[in-house]
Amino acid sequence: MKPVSFEYFAPTSVADAVSLLQEHGPEAKLLAGGQSLVPLLNMRLARPTAVIDVNRVEGLDYVREDGDALAIGAMTHQRTVERSELVQRVNPLLHAATRLIGHPQIRNRGTVGGSIAHADPAAEYPAVALALDAEMRIVGPNAERLVPAADFFVTYLTTALEPTEMLTEVRVPALPQGTGWSIQEMTRRHGDFALAGAAVTLTMDGGACSDARIVLFGVGATPLRVQQAEERLVGERVDATLMSEVGREIKTSIDEPLADIHATSEYRRNLAGVLTERALVEALERAA
Ligand SMILES: Cc1cc2nc3c(=O)[nH]c(=O)nc-3n(C[C@H](O)[C@H](O)[C@H](O)COP(=O)(O)OP(=O)(O)OC[C@H]3O[C@@H](n4cnc5c(N)ncnc54)[C@H](O)[C@@H]3O)c2cc1C
The missing domain is CATH 3.30.390.50 (CO dehydrogenase flavoprotein, C-terminal domain)
Known part of the structure; x- marks a missing residue:
């Protein structure tokens, strides 16, 4: 099947992506790795009027140690997490969870932020985020906020993200000693x-x-x-x-x-x- 027709945008900054979300309202959808959104579009289960492709947004693809936590950019591919020695050392649970996601082809395209924002109740990342007290950094038109995983997952495929907000980073605390x-x-x-x-x-x-x-x-x-x-x-x-x-x-x-x-x-x-x-x-x- 083919998606309904939509306008396509490819912003290069978070600010531009957020302002496009604001301009196009709740009928707009961000496109990250497309591993969940594209099937939904093709089956017409999602019918956005605007698709905002954030693959060219700079500065959201990283895994770094930040104090006692890992900071992971929302556009980091799941495959990058799987291959990261830093993740394996600091948070082996997150690393092991990544290897259970779909197949290598899915993890090559799928992003950390896309999986958390999609919030499939059977997905590994949301569960691990909740177990590890991860925090989501969310940017909206006027402010940025950090939302703990316990408040982030609201119900089936629904999160605390407002239609005008974008998830930019996931902060995952290191596993404590012992x-x-x-x-x-x-x-x-x-x-x-x-x-x-x-x-x-x-x-x-x-x-x-x-x-x-x-x-x-x-x-x-x-x-x-x-x-x-x-x-x-x-x-x-x-x-x-x-x-x-x-x-x-x-x-x-x-x-x-x-x-x-x-x-x-x-x-x-x-x-x-x-x-x-x-x-x-x-x-x-x-x-x-
Ligand atoms: C065959 C197959 C098997 C799979 N198996 C598994 C599995 O076993 N476990 C698992 O967890 N997943 C699985 N997936 C899903 C995969 O992990 C996806 O990568 C993930 O669900 C979505 O990430 P994405 O980057 O592809 O996001 P997209 O598909 O691009 O987007 C998904 C949703 O999140 C929103 N979104 C994306 N990024 C952001 C952002 N930064 N801020 C706000 N909203 C955003 C989009 O608007 C969309 O609504 C599978 C997929 C396929 C096709």
């Missing part, structure tokens, strides 16, 4: 979106867990942080029995996930528990 991590997912075929997944970090201090993060993806309208399960772990000497109990509790405590042609809601719920337990086991090994 932190183990894991990301586990189940896909029907290699490279597919996950049917369900779990991203976990466990920080161990003197044999006890001092911090735990459990974020599920593919089971709700946004990535889902399971604080109740995290609280079961904090302060405890985590062992196989506790991890298995947490996995079992997740199966019964989360709201009914969406059913579709790929999986029933019961299957997704069960998967969430199994994958959480697997992720906890791996994260504990890494913390040690």
